[in-house]
Amino acid sequence: RVAGEDITSDNLALQSVIGLLPDVPAFYDWMNAREYLQFTGELHQLDKKKIKGHIEYLLDMVELTREGNRRIGGYSRGMRQRLGIAQALINQPKVLFMDEPTSALDPVGKREVLDLIKSLKQTATVFMSTHNLNEVEKVCDMVGIVNRGKLVTISSVESLQKKYARSLFEIEFIEDPSPLLKTLQEAPWLAEPEIINRNGTQVVLVKAIDVEHARRELPRLISDSSLTLTRYELVMPSLEDIFVEILNEEKTK
Structure with missing residues (x-):
């Protein structure tokens, strides 16, 4: 109907x-x-x-x-x-x-x-x-993905991005973030923290082994560092990334 x-x-x-x-x-x-x-x-x-x-x-x-x-x-x-x-x-x-x-x-x-x-x-x-x-x-507001004539998922854009969120955080500070790097390297729920230079700005990239744990604990580590935070972002995937991932999941079923 x-x-x-x-x-x-x-x-x-x-x-x-x-x-x-x-x-x-x-x-x-x-x-x-x-x-x-x-x-x-x-x-x-x-x-x-x-x-x-x-x-x-x-x-x-x-x-x-x-x-x-x-x-x-x-x-x-x-x-x-x-x-x-x-x-x-x-x-x-x-x-x-x-x-x-x-x-x-x-x-x-x-x-x-x-x-x-x-x-x-x-x-x-x-x-x-x-x-x-x-x-x-x-x-x-809502997205439906069709594969080979079959509706495989329907959800809001926001919900899909949260579900398929990459485990990558990007963090920026006013000061040099190098002192924080050692602390991040010691956290067992994080992996491969590094500092890159992006257009003259030092950006801390952190991969999370456990995203939910990182969401809770990473802000505390940042606060304890006494650095001045200017950007803190969990990198969200594009719908194109999500589409490809969903189709790959369908292939394995």
């Missing part, structure tokens, strides 16, 4: 509560944006008197008001994507499906579309299918 409606091909009630942005939206290039949105609104059997006001609202949302009377055939790929989002929202859906919404866009176009997707979360549940995991980190 989607939005409380059965998933059947002839369920008109379901069609009225979902919106779809395909990977490459198709348009009638001889139409302008206002004509196209009017057309899609009528396909949804919306009130003709109310459609015009809603069209202007959507064009403003996707920043196409000034281009609303321009033929779609002259639109850039980014403009077509934004118009595709507008048509997906014409029926004010409760659930919006978006397939690779930023594919083939330049950096500016990608940023525009991602910012728009963020704003859509206020009014609809958005399902975004994409291979670009950096974008998922920027806009998604």
